[in-house]
Amino acid sequence: MGRAPCCDKANVKRGPWSPEEDAKLKSYIEQHGTGGNWIALPQKIGLKRCGKSCRLRWLNYLRPNIRHGGFSEEEDNIICSLYISIGSRWSIIAAQLPGRTDNDIKNYWNTRLKKKLLGRQRKEHQLARKSGLVKQDIIKRSGGVGGNSTNSHSAVPATDDQNPYWPELPVLAAPTVLPQQQQQPCFNDHASLRKLLIKLGGRFSSDINHNHETNQVIQGRPTNIQPTYQVLDDDNNSSYAAAAATTQQMDEHYSGKNMQSLLIPRCGIHALNNSSPSLSNNDVISPHQFAQTHYIVNTDNIDGPGNGIMNNMFQGQGGDYETDQLKEMAVYNNNDNQQRFDGLEFFCGEEMMVMNNRITSSYGESIGWGEMLGCPPVASSSDDYHDSMDRLMPAAPGQECGFANDQLMSGYPGEAL
DNA sequence: AAACGCAGCAACCGCCCGTAC
DNA sequence: GGTACGGGCGGTTGCTGCGTT
Numbered sequence: 001m002g003r004a005p006c007c008d009k010a011n012v013k014r015g016p017w018s019p020e021e022d023a024k025l026k027s028y029i030e031q032h033g034t035g036g037n038w039i040a041l042p043q044k045i046g047l048k049r050c051g052k053s054c055r056l057r058w059l060n061y062l063r064p065n066i067r068h069g070g071f072s073e074e075e076d077n078i079i080c081s082l083y084i085s086i087g088s089r090w091s092i093i094a095a096q097l098p099g100r101t102d103n104d105i106k107n108y109w110n111t112r113l114k115k116k117l118l119g120r121q122r123k124e125h126q127l128a129r130k131s132g133l134v135k136q137d138i139i140k141r142s143g144g145v146g147g148n149s150t151n152s153h154s155a156v157p158a159t160d161d162q163n164p165y166w167p168e169l170p171v172l173a174a175p176t177v178l179p180q181q182q183q184q185p186c187f188n189d190h191a192s193l194r195k196l197l198i199k200l201g202g203r204f205s206s207d208i209n210h211n212h213e214t215n216q217v218i219q220g221r222p223t224n225i226q227p228t229y230q231v232l233d234d235d236n237n238s239s240y241a242a243a244a245a246t247t248q249q250m251d252e253h254y255s256g257k258n259m260q261s262l263l264i265p266r267c268g269i270h271a272l273n274n275s276s277p278s279l280s281n282n283d284v285i286s287p288h289q290f291a292q293t294h295y296i297v298n299t300d301n302i303d304g305p306g307n308g309i310m311n312n313m314f315q316g317q318g319g320d321y322e323t324d325q326l327k328e329m330a331v332y333n334n335n336d337n338q339q340r341f342d343g344l345e346f347f348c349g350e351e352m353m354v355m356n357n358r359i360t361s362s363y364g365e366s367i368g369w370g371e372m373l374g375c376p377p378v379a380s381s382s383d384d385y386h387d388s389m390d391r392l393m394p395a396a397p398g399q400e401c402g403f404a405n406d407q408l409m410s411g412y413p414g415e416a417l
Numbered sequence: 418a419a420a421c422g423c424a425g426c427a428a429c430c431g432c433c434c435g436t437a438c
Numbered sequence: 439g440g441t442a443c444g445g446g447c448g449g450t451t452g453c454t455g456c457g458t459t
Contacts, residue, residue: 039444091447111425
């Protein structure tokens with residue numbers, strides 16, 4: 001049984017809105033609100049429009065403080081970062097950009113930003129190709145780390161003849177990939193674009209491929225890639241650079257401390273401005289604040305200071321993205337533990353499948369960014385959320401949950417405490 | 418000047434989810 | 439518990455304007 005249509009399509013006007021219609025709708029909503037029923041609204045005000053159309057018009061154009069066009073570089077960065085983190089969740093991305101609508105961002109992404117990034121990737125490839133040739137030569141001369149012929153996961157750069165734009169796409173081993181990943185690389189879908197974004201900066205460079213060829217994978221995490229966190233403890237001014245720290249080390253470091261801070265996995269959130277936030281323990285970070293927060297940066301990892309994974313993010317793309325703007329986040333919660341994640345809950349979001357072989361577990365499972373960087377998967381419920389965090393921060397002996405102690409993790413959005 | 422192609426964007430479509438009954 | 443409904447959202451379409459041939 002199909003659904004009844006929301007309106008009589010034969011009797012509603014479609015297409016562009018006239019100024020008169022706009023005026024009618026705007027003045028009514030400003031005076032009376034929507035009344036909680038968009039479907040009934042057009043009849044009330046004598047508009048021959050579908051309720052959904054009215055809603056869209058209001059949300060995207062008529063409501064106050066809407067901005068159109070003129071996206072700044074910072075906004076670009078935020079959009080890219082969030083796209084990496086959560087994919088095409090435009091409404092959530094829009095929530096981080098005051099005055100922007102999801103539709104606007106979506107259009108902007110599809111028409112401009114995507115192309116901008118593709119061009120950037122092309123540039124990067126040209127550079128990488130040059131340096132790659134040099135490295136290959138060096139490896140050959142030194143005896144190398146063994147050929148890739150035995151490693152079916154290896155990223156084998158194609159030649160420009162085969163794929164002038166995307167020659168670095170890794171060749172995936174059939175048994176380890178999901179069906180959609182077995183398809184030929186195609187960059188007209190979000191998943192592929194996210195992979196591209198990851199590749200643009202978050203990719204594990206050929207350096208890593210060569211230098212860590214023998215890396216072990218322990219408990220589903222590649223050991224060469226440690227989650228790193230910047231954590232503010234209850235002193236509120238001492239940060240712990242957790243470069244290359246294991247989650248266990250983190251637990252040990254903070255065991256017994258009255259943690260006021262909330263760990264947010266580094267999932268590509270970008271600092272918006274350079275002014276330090278003057279957040280106190282009483283502060284609750286809102287989406288708006290979030291978007292304007294200067295996040296503490298720690299781009300170190302096991303490869304050495306400044307050589308972290310995230311350091312690669314957006315790096316080398318003509319210098320448009322400054323590594324010192326890359327983010328490590330410590331978001332304070334307030335004293336009564338009423339953490340608010342308005343619009344932030346997605347950071348426990350969707351796992352990001354990474355094509356690179358470095359991120360394949362010993363079980364043949366692909367490991368997402370979430371796991372690599374300590375970002376738990378989608379939390380569609382409180383239980384999922386805690387499960388996710390448990391995975392991120394495994395429980396220490398005697399602990400019910402390694403991450404979610406009372407101070408830290410009591411705040412699944414909307415969860416009663 | 419006309420035809421064509423492309424980019425940008427507003428609006429629509431259809432699915433999913435939450436909720437009221 | 440099942441169903442209907444409205445809201446929200448992501449994906450897609452189609453119109454318009456501009457640049458190129």
